[in-house]
Amino acid sequence: MIVYILCFILFLVGLYGLITRRNLIKIVISLSIMEFSVFLFLVIIGYIDSGIAPIVDLKETNQIYVDPLPQAMVLTAIVIGLATTAMLLAIAIRLYRKYKTFDIREINNLRG
Amino acid sequence: MMNSLIPIFVILPLATAFLIMILGKFIKGFQKVITPLVLLFLTVLSFYCLLNNHSNSFTYTIGGWEPINNIPIAIHLVMDGFTLILLVIISLIGFLASFYSISYIAKFTSENNFYALLCLMITGMNGVVLSGDLFNLFVFLEIAVIASYALVAFGTEKNELEASFKYQILGGIASFIILFAIALIYWRTKTLNIADISVLLLTTEQNTFDVFVQILLISGFGLKAAMIPFHAWLPDAHSSAPSPISAMLSGVLIKAVGIYVIIRLFFNMFIASEEISILIITLGTLSMVIGVLLAIGQWDIKRLLAYHSISQMGYVILSVGIGLLLMARGTKPTVAALAIAGGLFHMVNHAVFKGLLFLNAGAIEHRINTRNLKEMGGLSQEMPATSATSLVASMSISGIPPFNGFFSKLIIIIAAVQAKFYLLAFLAVFVSIITLASFMKFQRYAFFNKKEYNTNQKIKEVPFPMIFSMAIMGILCLVFSLLAFPDIRDQILGPAVDVLMNAGQYTQTIIGM
Amino acid sequence: MKGMSIIVKKVTQLLSGIIFLYGIYIITHGHLTPGGGFAGGAIIAGAYILLILAFGSDTIKLKNIEKGSSLTESLAIFIVLLLAVLAFFLGSKIFFANYLPKGQLGEIISAGVIPLYNIFIGIEVAAAIITIFLALIIFKEEITK
Numbered sequence: 186m187i188v189y190i191l192c193f194i195l196f197l198v199g200l201y202g203l204i205t206r207r208n209l210i211k212i213v214i215s216l217s218i219m220e221f222s223v224f225l226f227l228v229i230i231g232y233i234d235s236g237i238a239p240i241v242d243l244k245e246t247n248q249i250y251v252d253p254l255p256q257a258m259v260l261t262a263i264v265i266g267l268a269t270t271a272m273l274l275a276i277a278i279r280l281y282r283k284y285k286t287f288d289i290r291e292i293n294n295l296r297g
Numbered sequence: 298m299m300n301s302l303i304p305i306f307v308i309l310p311l312a313t314a315f316l317i318m319i320l321g322k323f324i325k326g327f328q329k330v331i332t333p334l335v336l337l338f339l340t341v342l343s344f345y346c347l348l349n350n351h352s353n354s355f356t357y358t359i360g361g362w363e364p365i366n367n368i369p370i371a372i373h374l375v376m377d378g379f380t381l382i383l384l385v386i387i388s389l390i391g392f393l394a395s396f397y398s399i400s401y402i403a404k405f406t407s408e409n410n411f412y413a414l415l416c417l418m419i420t421g422m423n424g425v426v427l428s429g430d431l432f433n434l435f436v437f438l439e440i441a442v443i444a445s446y447a448l449v450a451f452g453t454e455k456n457e458l459e460a461s462f463k464y465q466i467l468g469g470i471a472s473f474i475i476l477f478a479i480a481l482i483y484w485r486t487k488t489l490n491i492a493d494i495s496v497l498l499l500t501t502e503q504n505t506f507d508v509f510v511q512i513l514l515i516s517g518f519g520l521k522a523a524m525i526p527f528h529a530w531l532p533d534a535h536s537s538a539p540s541p542i543s544a545m546l547s548g549v550l551i552k553a554v555g556i557y558v559i560i561r562l563f564f565n566m567f568i569a570s571e572e573i574s575i576l577i578i579t580l581g582t583l584s585m586v587i588g589v590l591l592a593i594g595q596w597d598i599k600r601l602l603a604y605h606s607i608s609q610m611g612y613v614i615l616s617v618g619i620g621l622l623l624m625a626r627g628t629k630p631t632v633a634a635l636a637i638a639g640g641l642f643h644m645v646n647h648a649v650f651k652g653l654l655f656l657n658a659g660a661i662e663h664r665i666n667t668r669n670l671k672e673m674g675g676l677s678q679e680m681p682a683t684s685a686t687s688l689v690a691s692m693s694i695s696g697i698p699p700f701n702g703f704f705s706k707l708i709i710i711i712a713a714v715q716a717k718f719y720l721l722a723f724l725a726v727f728v729s730i731i732t733l734a735s736f737m738k739f740q741r742y743a744f745f746n747k748k749e750y751n752t753n754q755k756i757k758e759v760p761f762p763m764i765f766s767m768a769i770m771g772i773l774c775l776v777f778s779l780l781a782f783p784d785i786r787d788q789i790l791g792p793a794v795d796v797l798m799n800a801g802q803y804t805q806t807i808i809g810m
Numbered sequence: 811m812k813g814m815s816i817i818v819k820k821v822t823q824l825l826s827g828i829i830f831l832y833g834i835y836i837i838t839h840g841h842l843t844p845g846g847g848f849a850g851g852a853i854i855a856g857a858y859i860l861l862i863l864a865f866g867s868d869t870i871k872l873k874n875i876e877k878g879s880s881l882t883e884s885l886a887i888f889i890v891l892l893l894a895v896l897a898f899f900l901g902s903k904i905f906f907a908n909y910l911p912k913g914q915l916g917e918i919i920s921a922g923v924i925p926l927y928n929i930f931i932g933i934e935v936a937a938a939i940i941t942i943f944l945a946l947i948i949f950k951e952e953i954t955k
Contacts, residue, residue, distance in 0.1 A: 203470075209462070216469050223473045223480065230484045238844065243915065255483065258432055262476060264848060264935075265439045269472075271942045272446050273465050278949040279450070280458045294456050295463075295533045304898075304905040312891055318884035361904040 188229050195222035209277040209287045213270060220266045224259045231255030299346065303357040303374045306343070306384060306423040309335055314416035321409035328412040329399050336392035336419070343384040350381055350792055354806040356429065367808050369490040373429035375807060378792025382641060383426040383557055386648040389773075390548045391419045394541035397656055397766035400759070401541055401663060411451060411539075418444035418545065422553040429807055431479050431489045438475070438554050442468050442521070445550055449538045460533035467530045471520035478513035481506070492807035495566045495800055503568060511573050514562060515580070522555020524614065525583040528607050532591075535606065536599035536668070540659020543599060547606040548652035552644055556610065560617055564797040565804075569625035578618035578721070585611025586724060589731045593738075596670045598658045601739065602651065605694065608728060609647045615725070616640035616709040619716050624798070632715045637797055638790045639708035642780055646701040649777060650693040653770035657687040660759045660767065661743065670739065674746035679756040682764045684744045686771040691740055693774045695733035700774050704781035813866030822864035829857040833932070840928035841921040847928040851935025858936070859943050869951045876944040883937035890930045893923060 199222060202215030231252035239253035277287070284292050313335045321328045354377035358364075362371035376384075395415060402411050421441025428434040446468065450461035483489060485506060486497045498507065516527070523531035531551070535543050563573065588608030595601040617640040623633035660683045661676065662668055677684040693700035696707075706729055713722040758764065780786050796803055813819065833853035840846030862872075897907040913920030 203466070212466065216466065219470070219473055223477050226477065227480045227483075230480060240843065241915070254489075255480075258483075260848060261432070261436060265436065265443075265472075267939075268439075268443050269465070269469055271946075272443060273462070273469075274946060275942075275949070276446075276450055276458055276462050276465065278946065278953070279453060280462060282949070282953050283455050283458060292459055292462075295459055295537075301898075308891065308895060308905070312888070312895075315884045315888040315891065319881065319888060322881070357905075359904075360906045360908070 189226070192222050192226045192229065195225065198222075207289050209280060209289060209292075210274075212289070213273045213277060216273070217266070217270055220262075220269075224262055224266075227255045227259050227262070299349070299353075299355045299376070300357050302342065302346065303355060303376050303427060304359075306339060306427060307374075307420055309339060310416045310420040310423065314413040314420065317409055317413045317416065321412075328409050332395045332412045332416060333392060333399070335416070336388055336395055339388040339419075339423075340385070340392050343381065343388050346376070347381045347385055347789065350378060353377075353792075354796065354803065356807050364808055369488075369493055369808050372433045373490060373492075373807055374427045375429035375803075376427060377796045377803070377806070378790075378794075379557075379561070379641070379796050380426045382645060382790070382793050383553055384423060386645055387419060387422050387426070387549050387553060390545060390648055390652045391415070393652065393766040393769055394544050394548075394656070397544075397659070397763050398539075398541045399762040401659055401763060402539065405451065405539070411448070414444045414448050414451075415542070415545070417441075418448065418550070422549060425553055426557055429491055431482065431491060431494070433489075434558065435472075435475060435479060438521070438558075439472060441550065441554055442472075445534075445542075445546060448542045449534045449546075451539055451542070452537065456533075457537040460530075460537035464530045464534040467520060467527075471517050471527075474513055474520070475517035478510050478517060481510050481513070485510075490807070491562070491566050492804035495804050496808070498566070498568060503570070507567070508570075508572070511563070511567055512576075515559065515573075515576065518555050518559045518562075519580060522551050522559065522610060522614075523584075523607055524555075524580045524610070525587050525607065526580075528584070528588070531607060532600050532603040535603035535655075536597060540599075540655055540662065543603075543659070544652040544655035547603065547655060548648040551606065551610060552613075552648065556613055556617075556644065559614075560797065563621060564624075565800050569621050571622060571625045574618055574622035574625050577621060578615055581611045581614030581616075581618050582721060582724060583611070584608065585615060585728050589728045589735070593731060593735045597668045598661070598670060598739065598743065599655065599668055601670075601735065602654050602658060605732065605735070606647075606651055608732065609643070609651065609694065611728075612706065612709055612725065613640045613644045613647070615721060616643065616712060619713060619718060619721070620797075623716055629716065630798070632712055634794050634798060635708065636712035636716065637794050638786060639705060639712050641790050641793055642708060642786070643702075643705035645780075646693070646705045646774075646777055649770055649773045650690045650700075650702060653686060653690040653767060653774065654694065656763070656767050656770065657683055657690065660763055663759055663763070664756050670742040673743045675744070675748040676756070677744040680758050682758055682767065686767040687744070688740065689771040689774050691736040695736045696729045697733070699778055701777040701780070702774075704778055708781070814864050818864050822860050826857045826861050829860070830854055833857065833936070837928055837932035838918065838925065840932075841924045842916065842918070847931030848935050850928075851932040852939060854932065854936040855939035855943070858940050862943075862947075869948060872944055872948055872951070876941055876948065879937045879940045879944065883934055883941060886930045886934035886937060890927060890934065893926055893930070897923075 196219055199215045199219030203212060206212055206215060233249060233251050236249045236251035239250040280292060281287055313331055317328045354375060357374040358371035360371050402408055418441050421437045421444060424437030425434055425441060428437055446461055446465050449464055450457050482494060486494050488494055520527040535547050538546060584607050588604055588611055592601050592604030592608060595604060616636050620633045620637035623629050693702040696703045710722050710725050780789060833850045836845040836853060837847060837850030894906050897909050898905055900909045908922035910922035912922050
């Protein structure tokens, strides 16, 4: 149970950073922390006590394996996370070029 | 035959996107020709499937892994009546927007990237509506929205970048909420197939855990669909994107990745419950009323249209929510069917007229380089085609007969009255009147007032591809009114309503039990 | 972009080859052990990125590499798609079907088309990560200029 709570705390750390930080790069980092807390949760739910890595071994037939599906899902989600983070950083650098700052209080053209 | 057609909807735009990136550098103008051609082909194909579909569902197992003991192994692609309606509007609006882009996007650099991203976005949306598997749905959703993040920032000016950053942060949070909900569902049921999950949820008792998951899914997909408490990104993102992309985002994307998934999951996967349907109705009503109130004070045309998107989506959610509530209570199935049909009808109509309005806004911006209503005026003289089509779209969105918007709103209001929700019916009429006022302002300041812009050269009508797209959409605004006739409505929307009303039938076609 | 000191350059020279080989090992054994296209591709990209960071390069050269890597990326993913579509025409009419002989479990040449997918996905991921890295570097160079 404690791992699930830690996972949730990691999510809250990310959320806290997302809400309170003013720097674009720090916001991206906070978003990544949130993302990885969800990935961690996904991996944890696939864990089975005394299970081993899900690689088929012909000699041992009665082996308990951990659930491989969440692991595959996490790999896919990491790829997606990579794309999102790269996109965010590219936009952040472009914003820096236009505004000469990473501070979101100064980047406020759009209102209403 | 129909079954093996299903993957074409995903493969073809995906292949086109990468073909453009490879060949577009060497063959000049390749991207301009191939994208509309491919999307036209998909439009024809989806219309063919829609007209030949007699309330059947088709499934496709990727890799040929058939279910064993009724446990689905492969990723399923499902094509039923509801999916087909979405496929038709995605391909249709995609084709018209890409044809319109031929002249519109010429002023930007890197056209290759634009068309490749457009194709990727269509791949993602087609995948979302076809997918019968929760995680696969999430992956396709991310393909669609990441392409849209890049397309919103395509102008790379201050506003575009800021809007895109905001959109990405909120979209990212939505994605994690959705992924978290999917993880919880997997934890509870140990499966990801929508039909399989629905069977397992039917046989086990519903508890607070399920309600928590449903709330998470509503907030996640509500963020993607920009329902009112989650709407902050939409006006910025939709008004900053290039106009054909705004038409795609407002016309199709928020429906395919937001509304479609909510409807599909809450009708076909979860068991309808009164609390959740009241929540959905409340969100719909809030979006409908607050969206239009925020819209009326806007002077930037594209922002005004973006706020109206929130409001019109409120109609769809409200109407579908009424259907869900009646199903949960188990009373008046005919009224429930009418409400769902009205919601789907309005969704199709909104794709057409909102797409057209954004294309009009793009045409105006293309010629006089402003989006501010106070700096326009008198354009009906110089741009007759734009003016005429925009008049059609404005009348359609504000519900004036004989255009399609009138009939869908009428059906929604009739359904609300028959279900004895008099307050909601009144609000729907009220919002429609404010919409009319708002679009009268748009028409007056853009096309009929005296000139406010100062330019030396004479304003010309936009080039042919743009006029062609706008004219076709204007005609479609009239043609779709035909769906108001009960016979035609049963033919086109009937299969979709059937699929949503009978969750058992949906699971039966996929896992055969 | 400037290069780093002689120690870093020498160590990088020694290491990057080994990292590259390890990436290839991960990709080619993707159907037998954990790893596969994405993990191996990321490792290969890491070897390249290490070299670029250690030795430095001028912006024009970086732009040329970026053009090449983005083209490679599109080509590789297109080939993956072709491999999947090929299954459509080879008898089964099923997208993503495994149409090659499966072979013996545990052998390096087994599992039909899956190693081929792994190889091309590995190339795709490596090229994509290098492209992202170079794009960010080029942005930064243009700002500092």
